[in-house]
Amino acid sequence: MSYTTHVTGEFAIQPPLSWNEFKDSEFAPHNITSRLTPDLVLRVAEDQVDTPDGPLLRRSATALVMREIDEYRADDLISQVQKAVAAFSPGHTFTGRLDCEGEDNADMWRVIVRQGRVTRVEPRIVWPDEPALADGA
Numbered sequence: 001m002s003y004t005t006h007v008t009g010e011f012a013i014q015p016p017l018s019w020n021e022f023k024d025s026e027f028a029p030h031n032i033t034s035r036l037t038p039d040l041v042l043r044v045a046e047d048q049v050d051t052p053d054g055p056l057l058r059r060s061a062t063a064l065v066m067r068e069i070d071e072y073r074a075d076d077l078i079s080q081v082q083k084a085v086a087a088f089s090p091g092h093t094f095t096g097r098l099d100c101e102g103e104d105n106a107d108m109w110r111v112i113v114r115q116g117r118v119t120r121v122e123p124r125i126v127w128p129d130e131p132a133l134a135d136g137a
Contacts, residue, residue, distance in 0.1 A: 005074035005102045010043070010065045011081070011094040011113060017042070017061035027064065027084050039080050041067045064094065074100055081111055082118040089116050 022028050027042045042061035049056045064084050066072075077100070085094050098111040110121045 003073065003103055004071045005077075005100050005107075007066045007072065007074065007077070007098050007100050009096060009098040009110075010063045011085075011096045011098070012063050013042075013061060013088070014093050014095065016045070017088060017092060019059045021088065022061045025084075025087060027087075028061070032067075036069065039067060039069065039072070039074075039077055040064050040084055063096075066098065074102075077111060078118055078120055081113070085113055085116060085118060 022042055022044075025031065025042065026038055027040055029041050029044060032038065032041060041064075043063040043065050045060050045062050047058045047060075049058050064081070077098070081098070094113045100109050100111065101107065106125070108123055110123075112119055112121055
């Protein structure tokens, strides 16, 4: 059995990606054929728009999210997020974060995007001052 990491959260994409921008992407849900890769997928919204020729289905990608992967190992997560961000930059911003929690108690971290660069952020654990012991021990 391998070490697993539970990942929650998402990166909202502004403005949303148009169909032409994401239709050939490896992160587009309709292009994913492996149950293991890529780790991330675009969330696609569908809106029906009335046109003179009839209803038109408009698709846009509004967020980058984790796929449902059993026993997920986060070894390549940072590079995959960076690959997705680079594929749609410039012109789109990714806001939000992924919260990651491993099997060990203190194994917590986040993935954020700052100015197009993906970064792993480790928490700083601070213990409050302990009260003085009454018996001086």
